[in-house]
Amino acid sequence: MNKAITMRAKKLLPGLLRIKRILYRRLEEQLRSLEEQGASLKVKKRLRVKLRGYRNEINALEKVCGRGDPPVFGELLLLLLLPEKNSEYQLGDVAEKYRKLEAKKGSKVATLNYYGEVIREAWPRIRKVLWWVILVWLSHQI
Amino acid sequence: MSEPNYSLGSLEERVLMAVGFLNGEGYGTSIRQAIEEATGRGIAVGALYSTLDRLERKGLLVSWQGEPTPERSGRPKRYFRITAPGEQALEAAEAARQKLRVVRQEGFSPA
Numbered sequence: 001m002n003k004a005i006t007m008r009a010k011k012l013l014p015g016l017l018r019i020k021r022i023l024y025r026r027l028e029e030q031l032r033s034l035e036e037q038g039a040s041l042k043v044k045k046r047l048r049v050k051l052r053g054y055r056n057e058i059n060a061l062e063k064v065c066g067r068g069d070p071p072v073f074g075e076l077l078l079l080l081l082l083p084e085k086n087s088e089y090q091l092g093d094v095a096e097k098y099r100k101l102e103a104k105k106g107s108k109v110a111t112l113n114y115y116g117e118v119i120r121e122a123w124p125r126i127r128k129v130l131w132w133v134i135l136v137w138l139s140h141q142i
Numbered sequence: 143m144s145e146p147n148y149s150l151g152s153l154e155e156r157v158l159m160a161v162g163f164l165n166g167e168g169y170g171t172s173i174r175q176a177i178e179e180a181t182g183r184g185i186a187v188g189a190l191y192s193t194l195d196r197l198e199r200k201g202l203l204v205s206w207q208g209e210p211t212p213e214r215s216g217r218p219k220r221y222f223r224i225t226a227p228g229e230q231a232l233e234a235a236e237a238a239r240q241k242l243r244v245v246r247q248e249g250f251s252p253a
Contacts, residue, residue: 011210011216011217013216014215014216014217069215070215081188082187082188083188083191083192085195086191086195086220088217088218089169089170089191089217089218089219089220090170090187090188090191091215091217092170092210092214092215092217092218092219093169093170093171093174093187093214094187095213095214095215095217096171096211096213096214097171099213100213117186117187120184120186120187121186121187121188123186
């Protein structure tokens with residue numbers, strides 16, 4: 001029972017990390033705009049303390065979930081393309097490959113490879129659509 | 143219990159061989175890597191899992207869920223192990239190939 005709860009909680013951590021990163025970025029923007037407006041020191045200090053808190057939480061979450069995330073848009077596309085039954089395992093496999101490549105060859109190569117995986121997955125559907133387009137075009141020509 | 147289905151497609155055979163070779167340590171990434179290294183051709187992750195599911199339905203493989211890990215964005219692994227019928231299916235495929243090799247060497251004579 002406890003193991004099942006831990007497993008479920010661990011599944012939620014990557015999502016939580018993403019939310020924390022978004023909040024951190026928003027807070028950073030807020031602080032920047034306040035500095036431009038010339039806000040009081042007290043307000044800025046309060047925001048900085050909040051920012052530090054978020055940074056610590058993000059660091060702790062990154063220790064569990066890993067640092068470099070695969071591209072969000074690519075992940076979303078894969079989620080739409082892959083059958084629901086195995087999507088968790090498959091996304092995990094592709095994410096693992098992404099991280100290995102990122103460590104070896106950098107994030108650009110890893111991102112390109114990730115989108116390569118997306119195209120590979122989508123190719124049968126793209127091919128089907130292309131055939132239909134060609135057939136419709138041919139029927140209009142005749 | 144139903145009789146195991148020993149007929150294997152070429153992709154099924156490759157996947158089953160890789161799972162057998164990895165000896166209980168096989169999961170999506172390692173199986174793909176093993177196939178890529180052996181054949182020089184990659185395999186799409188969706189195609190791999192549909193083949194693995196098919197083999198599991200035939201009773202040639204068993205799978206279980208592993209722990210979620212940080213490098214997989216907190217997602218779990220699905221491990222695979224070949225079963226005794228799986229081993230037999232590989233042996234049957236190998237025997238069929240041997241027979242065909244003999245036929246090719248000796249020539250085909252229809253009865």
